[in-house]
Amino acid sequence: MTSAPGRRSSTFTRLLRHGFTDPSAAERLLDGPELAAVRNDPVLLEALGATADPDLALLGLVRLLEAQPGATARQELLDTLISAKPLRDRLLGVLGASDALADHLARHPKDWQALVTYEPRDLHPGVEEFERGLAGATDPVALRVAYRRCLLSIAARDVCGTTEIAETAAELADLATATLRAALALAGAAAPEDAALCRLAVIAMGKCGGHELNYVSDVDVVFVGEAANGADEGKALRAATRLASHMMRICSETTVEGSIWPVDANLRPEGRNGPLVRTLASHLAYYQRWAKTWEFQALLKARPVAGDLALGEEYVAALQPLVWQAAERENFVADVQKMRRRVVENIPAAEVDRQLKLGPGGLRDVEFAVQLLQLVHGRADTSLRSGTTLDALKALAAGGYVGRADAAQLDDAYRFLRSLEHRIQLYRLRRTHLVPEDEADLRRLGRSLGLRTDPVTTLTREWRRHTAVVRRLHEKLFYRPLLDAVAQLAPGETRLSAEAARERLVALGYADPAAALRHLEALASGVTRKAAIQRTLLPVLLGWFADSADPDAGLLNFRKVSDALGKTPWYLRLLRDEGAAAENLARVLSAGRLAPDLLMRAPEAVALLGDGDGAGLRPRSRAHLEQEVLAAVRRADNAAQGVTAARGVRRRELFRTAAADIIGSYGTESQPAEADRGALVDLVGDAVSDLTAATLAGTLRAVVREGWGDTLPTRFTIIGMGRFGGHELGYGSDADVLFVHEPREGADEQEASRAAHKVVAEMRRLLQIPSADPPLLVDADLRPEGKSGPLVRTLKSYEAYYRRWSLVWERHALLRAEPVAGDEDLGRRFTELIDPLRYPAGGLDEEAVREIRRLKARMESERLPRGTDPKLHAKLGPGGLSDVEWTVQLLQLRHGAEEPGLRTTRTRQALAAARAAGLVREEDAAILDEAWVLATRVRNAVMLVRGRAGDTFPTQPRELAAVGRYLGYGPGHAGDMLDAYRRTARRARGVMEELFYGGGA
Template structure:
């Protein structure tokens, strides 16, 4: 009777509340306390039924589930587990028998139907072995079961275990004995996968007719919130005791307070959980019937909508509210429950998960040394700077760093990786988006650690603009941009600046961003050699275009009139072939064509002025990386004028063109300036320049014997004179024996000889020309394959050298640490530097034999 009165009084206050969602946690606590009182009373009745009141048995009733978490519903099962111990002097077998009688009677008393109804359905199915196991066990038996046989879900269930009736001291002993196992459960093999799989199984077992109406078990329902909170608690709670609340909302608040869940996400989940629980209460109060399935009758839905305060169109409003709630809960559940970082944290040992300033300095240094840090004391200082304090940033870093340290340690230079991470973190301060990205996206955190510990170049580029770390968030942010997209990004900020240098510096910043995105995509395996080369070439093309436009504006403003000539920048070398590397200069030719009626001298002077401004703006010191512009491949080399008119190029090539100049033109590709034909079909300067040079680079009769000898003579001279003093010809990637230049000169010789006859050779691409030479029969298939494999390998090595050192380098290092770093960038496993070196030497040796046969005719 008393229970019924208290239940009705509570329901009355609940139904009359202006904000039932705010009252919901209190309702759950009161109901759980009522259940505890009822269990205690039922146990007293059970003892009274025994002749000696069960004096030989101590028994504790542990509340589980919503009873243990003090978040009970109006009509719920009361989940319990029983633990017994013999009273002093009693036999264990007798105590177990008595305990079984007491537990059985307790459940009968609670579920018995009377004129006042029943108390609660008591469910002991969460006990060891479930319904197949004994109803009661001793404490030692419980401990042994959980130590040896318990499944992951059973430890998850113990999160909410709480003494609710009977022998309180025994109940506390039960909790104290099992809690260490609960908080160590996440160290079990496959723990996170097990919990995630269990959630999926729950959903799969929902009857199809109820799937869209299940408030508790369905997608976007209560279980999504509860499982998310519990999984995060179990993974992080083993090292952070502040997260061990048995209640869902209290646990969620703790996770948010200490940085494991974003405040906004936690606030959304709290709001939606309260709404779903309130609706669950309203659903059950109607006829005091246990259900979690929404009704289908319009009248019932209308009543529920009004019970939530929806007055205008309660059925439609309820449906709309539920749809949005389920969508948001599911989204947040998938974000948190399937967070990649969870699996990584769970795989750490408890000691490794505590790798921060909570260890003694000496212990921390020893562990850092064991991980592979060369300067453990320095690494410890970085850790202390990142994790010390009570700020949210420090709290999140304490969660991230134990995992990230392992990822840094997997890199070739863990010390540099950790230092760069600290510098990025310091630069970004407490920027919430940065910490949230790392915490919520394990892939982002892992990629960042991998990249920073792999190479200097991306770290240096990132530190120039730390907010660029956002590219680690997902693959889409690392997708390649073509020339038009880069130019679209560069032009507006450059156009907004008033003077030349600030305009071009803004564009240089976009190029730096592209170099960084490309290097990251390269290091994480999202960009191959051709993709890297094309991305860098496109960024350089766009920058040259912006710098050219800015130079034109500068000169026109200075002269007070429009430019009297058209301008063209022609890419040469690797830029022309769209085979640029991280350390490549921009090899170019500058061409102009006076407008009709313009004075040729004035046009030449204006063109020279624009090119001078272009070069100055691209190489000027500043906060953004410059681009070296090399025009040495122009007619007459460094002795010739920097800019020529198209007519001057024509006159020069008709009279003086040397074989090396024809060879250089093989990779000529217009990249900036007058690229598009006019609206009336007037050919662009780019088209007319290509029309001029095509007969030179693909001569109709191929190369005559004198020109062939000259090309070979120049190549031999390059080998003898251009190799840097002291450089090992076997290790110089560009100019060494069998290196990049050997392959390119061989391919270009075949293009000069056969380009007129074989259209496939008329390409600025080395790889395409190699393939065409093989198809045309100018090169044996095996030789073509050998040269292609070596050129690609050596080009990747050249890129890896620039990535590792942070600047262009041309020779394979001899130091093992640097060689190992290069090898690992190339995808070789740790410790394989010797094998990598041998592979490089083998490939270049074989390529050189092909070069000597094909190029030199040996």
């Protein structure tokens, strides 16, 4: 029947006012025969308008009325609906929030009567009430129907606000408990002989175990079985496994009534690879010997729910002591945080911003933070041992383990996010944690949470606000009370005890918690602006320090830098306002000795860490460095001061390079670890080599200026050799050089020679003056005649020597010769002189090749330090730098004349050219390159960590762990790092033996 235009217009307007988004469709439904008797009743329209989705509620009501078995049943429903407000609110509330429950009511039209009861005892039913509700189910299909009927009553109380989120989640867990018991009873009834053989306990884990279940969630369980009535244990376990499997199928399988939820037993020992049912003794043995940190974390929520409850209680009692010892495990906090990071990393990129549960600032962040604190402090304080997140958070606040204001904010955020999650799942009863993007869905969700004014915008704003709160607090939650423990608190505030603070610091990896607390007190106490900013910064800094191999050193170094710069206004402003600066500083200060030592000598270099785009950490070019060094030398009063100024530039630039290397290797929250390790190696090699060249140029200028004014009586150049000439210097490398001079036209040759020798002697003296800066050792032992030959020669002398006396090893050494400082024309002519020697026409004869091989074998046997494990020596060991470099250099000597690409001083470039020329197979070149990069990074890491050069891995555990962190290995994986190094080196050695000794080169 079509309504009159006037009435239609009036109804249309009223429907819009009551929140209907499709008034035309709503009018048609209201004018239909099902609602003919009540279409004009204002009570109905008001009730529909109060639901999350009035259109959905009206459609669901019509479907329910259509499904009634006759006119009498339909009238009974309408009469009750109009006369009983509790039922009206419950039924329409459910229909407006859940399309899936509307489907259920349409299939089972009498189930609406489950919502009629409104007695006080009905408000918070427990397991027994739900068991009565499921009691009539004699098969899996009937169990599903009964389960949905119980779920209907939970949802009704939820959407009407009769229960709040924690109570709803507890009711869902209790319904799951009753359902597991009913399913196990059905399984036992189907196989009574199995039930007689065994005792089977079902242990709830996860959200079910914690009394905080979602509407749709996997129900995590663990099974414990024992023999009953003297049965054989093997037979009993097989019977228990059949019962457990059947119980899982009853809950998980899809029937005409859908499924209930999957039962997930993958939290059991060994996961899906382990037996489904174990004895209590077997469980205990596994957790005592093999369990990982996350498995103890999972046991926090373990709770017996079905089957043999006495056996279940025995299980919990036996394992609880192990749970509360988990915080004493090595790398405990790091393991938990690593697991959290792995969860986030596995979220598809397109879903991260919509992930309510797993994304940054989501529910899992709250749960992980709370569980971490429970495990650290729960051993001594039994009040913290709740499996329910909000109860545990409340206990943590009461005990002073979490600030009350922080706990209140986190509680509020968690309740909002869980409520949003519930309403998202309730709509179609599907397991999802993604906030929808469709505006209609967002509108329904917002209204369901009571946000009636602009629900889409308000919901989005509130969701983002709560997520931001969680992101800010979930790390701070762990560290903030450490500051409160050493600060003066406001009256009434609960303070973390000294013992609890010590426990927390030890769990974080601090070896000297007493010293750490002293540093915190020095940094954060008082009412100064500096202390206030430090109190803001330290919670996150402590987290970054704890992520390193040496948190104690990170905190101590931060205190030293802050003591040096604390009164400098820009320092605190930099750390407070520049997002990357504080994290970069924390990474650099806790990565080893070299970078902090450099920074302590020039604290103002902290400013380099603050550029948001990373420009401050990009190494400067050789031209810029040389320009700055020469300008500093010009301003100096004498040569010694000039060299001191050059050293100052070197110190700052070494810090810049080391910081870039550390941050690129460790990564930060905003900048993941650099994937191309070779690029970092090249960056360090180029930067340190350029810096060394600029320092030598400045030292040369200082010496010449003081002794001879502007013009030396001889042209003078410095040739870089070895790693220096190859642009491959590490932090601790010596600078191998040759000194070349050529008397100026008209100059006395003897005077020119004396001047050249004096320049070299004075340069070496000035560079060797003791200093707190890293030493720059100039080594000229690769010169003709070695240590017995003159330190400096004329170009003609080099030419005569190389023509008449040069040996194979000297031609070999010249492969990496490159001018680095001094007279550019003289350097170019030296290069022209040596090119025919190092790239000989026709290659090498066989005698020369044999000589190179003999020299290599001799070096391997004679130069390795005694007591060193050769397989872990990055320079001289099998598959180390020497193996790769000699292999590449033999290729250069043999083929450089005809292959222009081989005429480079750089190892990696020469190897790439050899591959491109077909001299090395692509896979072999990749193996050699990987080994060379890894060995170089090991040497760089040792210098960064220990502050002194080394060619093999440290033996001290913390230093070894720090090298591991630099190389990308997390806490507790130093053994994996050593195994990986041996494996890489072994493969490289195999390639080297084929190419170098086997004739392939």
